[in-house]
Amino acid sequence: MIALVALALLLASTAAAIGQLRAIPPTFARAGLWIGEVERGEMVREVQGNGTLIPERVQWVTALSAVRIEKIFVRPGATVEADTLLLQLGNPDLEIQTLEAERQVAAARTVLATMRVTLTSEVLGLEIALALLRGDEAKARRKADRDTTLSERGYLASDDAHAARAELTTLDARLKLERRRLATLRGGVKERLAAQAAELARLETIAAARREQLAALQVRAGVDGVVQELPLEPGQWVNPGALLAKIAQPDRLKAQLAIPETQIKDVVVGLPAKIDTRDGLVDGEVTRIAPAASKGAVTVDVRLHGPLPRGARPDLNIAGTVELERIPDVLYVRKPAFVQPDSMMAVLREDDDGAHATRTNVQFGRVSASTVEVIAGLREGDRIILSDLSKTADDADRIALE
Structure with missing residues (x-):
């Protein structure tokens, strides 16, 4: 009898301890969290994509007949003029x-x-x-x-x-x-x-x-520019139509972005864009949209306005944003992890004391590359946790901040 009473007391104390543990919210360092504040004003809706700079004008030099490469006078990266001799070919x-x-x-x-x-x-x-x-x-x-x-x-x-x-x-x-x-x-x-x-x-x-x-056995550049490709070696035989050299004009570049196919529906020709070359930002304008997607993305060409940064060159990796619209006088916040357009999502909102954050349901609207429209559930000045805490606080309705 005494043993049963002791066991019951032990179980009761264990349950109480577990309840107390559950009542204690998990604690996170504020410095390790990404926190965003709800703002009211003009929200710029845009989409982002990575890509490269490519020449607007490219001269493709091809073989007119079956020939053997006898001499190579330049290599990729060389600056050439229209009459610069690139190759000496042979065909008895x-x-x-x-x-x-x-x-x-x-x-x-x-x-x-x-x-x-x-x-x-x-x-x-x-x-x-x-x-x-x-x-x-x-x-x-x-x-x-x-x-x-x-x-x-x-x-x-x-x-x-x-x-x-x-x-x-x-x-x-x-x-x-x-x-x-x-x-x-x-x-x-x-x-x-x-x-x-x-x-x-x-x-x-x-x-x-x-x-x-016969005259084409002395291959000349044909345009002023920079040799991009010259995939040949002396003694090599090439067939008619084979590529001998690719020459680009580096002062006339355009951006080619890969926009995710899920975000392409609102992109149209003529929209403004901004290209980040890592050395500076360049304004541009969408001039072409590929008719079909490839590997989950759609290719978008952007004509660049104004001078290019010093480090800009063909095949340079870039990032770009296309501005879709400007929405006046709306509530918006930096995008939380995994947010979807026009969806209801639970987020952790910072309490007034600044020491805790409580889970709150929020109705989101239109989504941009870095921000999202707030329809309901938050007010101007509210602060929410933007970081992904699904693995550590997915079932917590409240967390502590330190």
Whole structure:
């Protein structure tokens, strides 16, 4: 009996001790907490994203034919001008092809010139023959008219008059045929010369392309800028279209930000932005939004206004914010951990004595990159714990501050 009473007393004291422990709130050092104060005023709603600076203008230098890298005169990072020699390429077959193309052009020019002389001579010969035939036809016509008159007067036999008229008819027929022949020859001359001229133009185009390919064996920058890429080594063979060099103009950079796809819905072209290059801030404007998301983010291009900080260069890592709107006269506070837009959330609000914080339900509204709108549950001047205490005080309705 005495043992049972002792056990009951022990259990009662243990329960009382546990109750007292539960009544003691967990204690946190104020210096280790992130605390925000509710303010009233204009709230700037914005979204953030990381990204890089990229050149607005890039010159891609590619191979026009299969070539071997013989010499490399510059390396990535070098400043170049438009006529700076970057590479010396080699292709013996291309030199032979260029010579053959030039030979074919010269041969085609000779053929065209010879054809023009020959056909012109043929036309002239036919025109001379036609002129002689017209003279014969005129003589025959005069003779036929004279013989007809003499025959009618009885001075010449009718058979002779008929013979003269028959000869005139034959010459008329020959004259018509020769005229048709001359017209056909002239038309044929134009067609044959046009065909040969077209063949010459085709061969000249091929030769020009070969010369261009041969000249391209000396690769020049083409623009003033900085060499960004030159992924080659001497002796290496590259195929037509392969990248030889990438040259950027460093004075014309734009920012490319990756905005989380959950925050992109309100971003539109024309919104103001601010880019942090780690060496300074630069104002900008959204100029392009990618049509599709990639890896949970949407790419946004920002045109930069004003001079860039001294350390700005292509591929520099940056951070940027895009301003969505300015909301006047609202309650807002720095964003607590895990807050969602238009949601009810329990937060720890600092008591008036400053020594404790009590869990309070708060209705939040619109969310920005660093702040959130307060709809209900807090007043201006209230202070709340912004730090994530879910692992240490998730079930505590009250904590102590020291």
